[in-house]
Amino acid sequence: MSVVKLPDKITVTPAQLQETAGHLGLTVPAADVDAYCVLLSGLDACVDLLDAEEDYVPHLDLQRFPRVNIHRPTPAENAADYNAWAYKVEIKSTLPADLAGPLSGLSVAIKDNVNIGGVPSLLGTDIFTKPYVPAYDATIVTRLLQAGATIVGKAACENFSMSPTSFTNAHANVQHPMAPGYSAGGSSSGPAALLCANKVPLAIGGDQGGSIRLPAAYCGLVGLKPTFGLVPYTGIASLSALIDHTGPMTRTVLENALLLGAIAGKDGLDDRQIDAPAYGAINYYEPLLAYKGDPKAAVKGMRIAVLVESLQVEGLDKRVADKLKEAANLFRALGAEVIEVSIPMHTLGPAIWTCANRQGISEQAMRAQNPIRPGVHDAALNQELSTWTQDKFDKLQLHNPAATNGLLGGQYMKDKHPGLTDKAINLSRKLKDTYQAVFDGQGIDLLVLPCTPTISNYTSSVSDSLMDKMAKAIGITQKPRRSMSPVILLLVCPLACWASLSARRTAISSFRGDAARGGLFEEAKIYRAAFAWEQSYDWRNM
Secondary structure (H helix, E strand, C coil): CCCCCCCCCCCCCHHHHHHHHHHCCCCCCHHHHHHHHHHHHHHHHHHHHHHCCCCCCCCCCCCCCCEEEEECCCHHHHHHCCCCEEEEEEECCCCHHHHCCCCCCCEEEEECCECECCECECCCCCCCCCCECCCCCCHHHHHHHHCCCEEEEEECCCHHHCCCCCCCCCCCCCCCCCCCCECCCCCCHHHHHHHHCCCCCEEEEECCCCCCHHHHHHHCCEEECCCCCCCCCCCECCCCCCCCCEEEEECCHHHHHHHHHHHCCCCCCCCCCCCCCCCCCCCCCHHHHCCCCCHHHHCCCCEEEEEHHHHCCCCCCHHHHHHHHHHHHHHHHCCCEEEEECCHHHHHHHHHHHHHHHHHHHHHHHHCCCCCCCCCCCHHHHHHHCCCCHHHHHHHHHHCHHHHHHHHHHHHHHHHCCCHHHHHHHHHHHHHHHHHHHHHHHCCCEEEECCCCCCCCECCCCCCCHHHHHHHHHHHHCCCHHHHHHHHHCCCCCEEECCCCCCCCCCCEEEECCCCCCCCCCHHHHHHHHHHHHHHCCHHHC
């Protein structure tokens, strides 16, 4: 590694040098201290040059997309909307061509981990020393506005987007509109509650470990976790680059397909999108309209498989298993062939997911240690996250010990088990290949399995013990990972819909795209099956 130039002045002291070395568990030999101080001062010289430059982020076009009435609802106002808002705002295009787009007249709520320029991002937490206000719009925000949508606000998310419940937001617990006292699911809890309460017709969520599918399941919605890379993640707070997904949440399959079409495709900035189609290349909505007169035709002849291992999860609620089997039989009644398949390695999924991502989540999402990936970086947010204090840790743990456990767990993995993260990522490819072999060998179109093995649970309180708070999540995260994690790791596209509201009802479904007959990016096929089911049955009466 070369040194660009020697500095004009020495800015690094011997004490600073040894402190830096100490972070690596090292001590610089006394004879070499002065030399290293000179060399590291060269870095300061480069930093000075860059500090004088303006940051280079996507242009924020406030003339085309003006922001109106940015405000945080009062506690009373937000309580009337189930505590589902982070910020309110009205944004729509000033161009007639945009306003005539496919989302014309439709309002959208955006999960609060997505950048909207000029609108603060809370990320569900209260640890920031100053508000983080993005300087630019996420790619999907620009695309929504170009498609004619009106953005009406940022919907609350769970603390650092690290909870499958709706109880960890540091500002207020998101409430379930149809089941008071029960979880609305997480981490896209705000978008789900707003949709469930008919406050908006469309919403954007995020999904790394079930964060779209779980709230969709609990609130009776349609939530799609798209194929990895299909929807650009530019301008969205990351958890781990291995599993970052953002996607549509709606009340119907047609609306979901319409929304996906407006945001899917490469943006030229997100390195997760290597295999993604071009922006606007796929119309998911129009083909479904051909089946409106005969919904059964959308699924007739498909080969749908129930994953045996997904029904052998420890702690699986019998009501969930029964609904899953009932849903599969109803597909059979629609004309699909329904079989069972076994993928024993499926049960290893949660361990693979955990070991592959724990270090990345700890370092990337919570400490901004991600300097080498290309694309757009949020410097202001990363500066805020670069330093942790005891006060920050205590505030985070009070509301969401799952996040502090992730922070500690990532460091523990790095210190105690070096190389294990790399092995887990390699094993995720083996798991993908194992699924592929089953799909290739048995000609499966779709795989059906529970979105979650448990029903929605009761709320928790900040006064509960750490383990009592964690207990609310353990039945959702550890156990359902046996049915969900392999799907996540395959980087395909599950759809969770038609689900339970409380102990009275139970969730039924998640679908996997056909890797055997066309590889990834099979959302169109998933929509066909979901549309046939939705148009033929009403989960509310089942």
